[in-house]
């Protein structure tokens with residue numbers, strides 16, 4: 001499958017920090033994904049990594065000298081800025097952050113950034129004291145207010161021997177921000193609330209009822225909505241998945257907790273997608289102690305959980321949301337889907353055909369049919385990530401979105 005990075009021009013600005021070596025791995029990953037990577041190094045960066053390292057990884061020229069770049073045949077700062085789809089500055093030192101915050105333009109990287117009109121992502125990396133200094137905090141705030149996307153550094157043991165915030169995050173996290181930078185922002189201004197995963201209904205401290213949902217479908221919806229410019233909240237039942245970058249993450253366990261979390265946050269949303277497999281029942285009584293097998297408690301009484309989606313669909317302010325449900329069905333897909341669409345007052349329902357291999361619970365692929373009051377659109381069998389993108393394509397193409405806020 002073609003990577004979303006293929007053919008995209010990414011300028012990577014490398015500045016003088018020991019973390020520069022880590023960015024060689026990032027540049028390598030981008031090049032493998034067929035991005036056209038132009039590395040611009042500050043003078044200080046070259047004390048840590050040589051330009052040759054980056055040119056060997058990208059197969060392209062590496063830029064550092066402002067005036068060399070004016071030579072014939074060599075791309076200038078204006079050329080770099082004009083052709084870039086996105087600029088990533090990593091590692092960004094306190095010094096570079098201060099210069100960008102004040103609009104200084106005294107080297108190739110800073111002039112390129114000033115001349116560019118594309119998303120600029122800044123990854124600070126420095127000693128924790130430098131990162132926490134009021135001057136750096138102020139400069140970062142200023143960068144954010146100027147529209148730069150500053151990614152919080154990770155915490156941990158640093159090269160200088162101190163511990164705290166200041167380490168570069170992992171590439172998987174940063175890549176999501178770069179993908180957001182190069183993706184058409186057709187969900188910009190939308191506030192998307194996604195639920196994902198199973199719920200767990202405890203019986204006693206050792207046992208619960210649950211289902212086979214892995215959360216993969218819901219997480220893919222959250223990740224792709226973020227890439228397409230939305231502000232995203234993900235309410236997740238217990239899963240083994242990492243929180244998607246850039247997404248507000250709320251972890252819950254039971255259906256009642258999911259209900260509370262959705263009701264607390266729904267006022268802020270413009271789109272709600274319920275991909276979670278919520279347990280329909282919970283135990284009438286939860287035991288504080290483990291129930292022994294020789295106890296007299298061999299009958300388990302269940303009570304109904306609230307239907308979160310149905311409750312949203314019945315509210316007076318229902319029209320404020322684009323309300324999207326999911327269903328897992330093994331037969332009469334269209335009929336069963338339409339029944340839920342009407343019963344739960346939905347705008348759209350995505351029905352997984354769980355009779356087909358590689359669809360529905362706990363696999364990486366899916367096969368869904370999108371059903372609304374007008375039409376029924378079967379999607380191709382593909383990855384959950386591509387399925388999520390096709391769902392958003394459908395929403396945008398059919399003008400189902402509420403006005404952006």
Ligand code: PMT
Nearest residue numbers: 213214215216217274278307308309325326327328361362
């Ligand atoms: O997590 P994965 O492993 O990737 O698998 C994805 C999935 C199969 C779990 C997902 O795509 C899916 O289909 N989720 C819905 C499963 C289902 O059958 O739901 P349902 O028919 O019980 O409910 C229909 C809709 O009502 C769903 O949007 C559900 O979130 C919602 N619901 C259901 C019960 C309840 N008490 N509250 C709800 O909000």
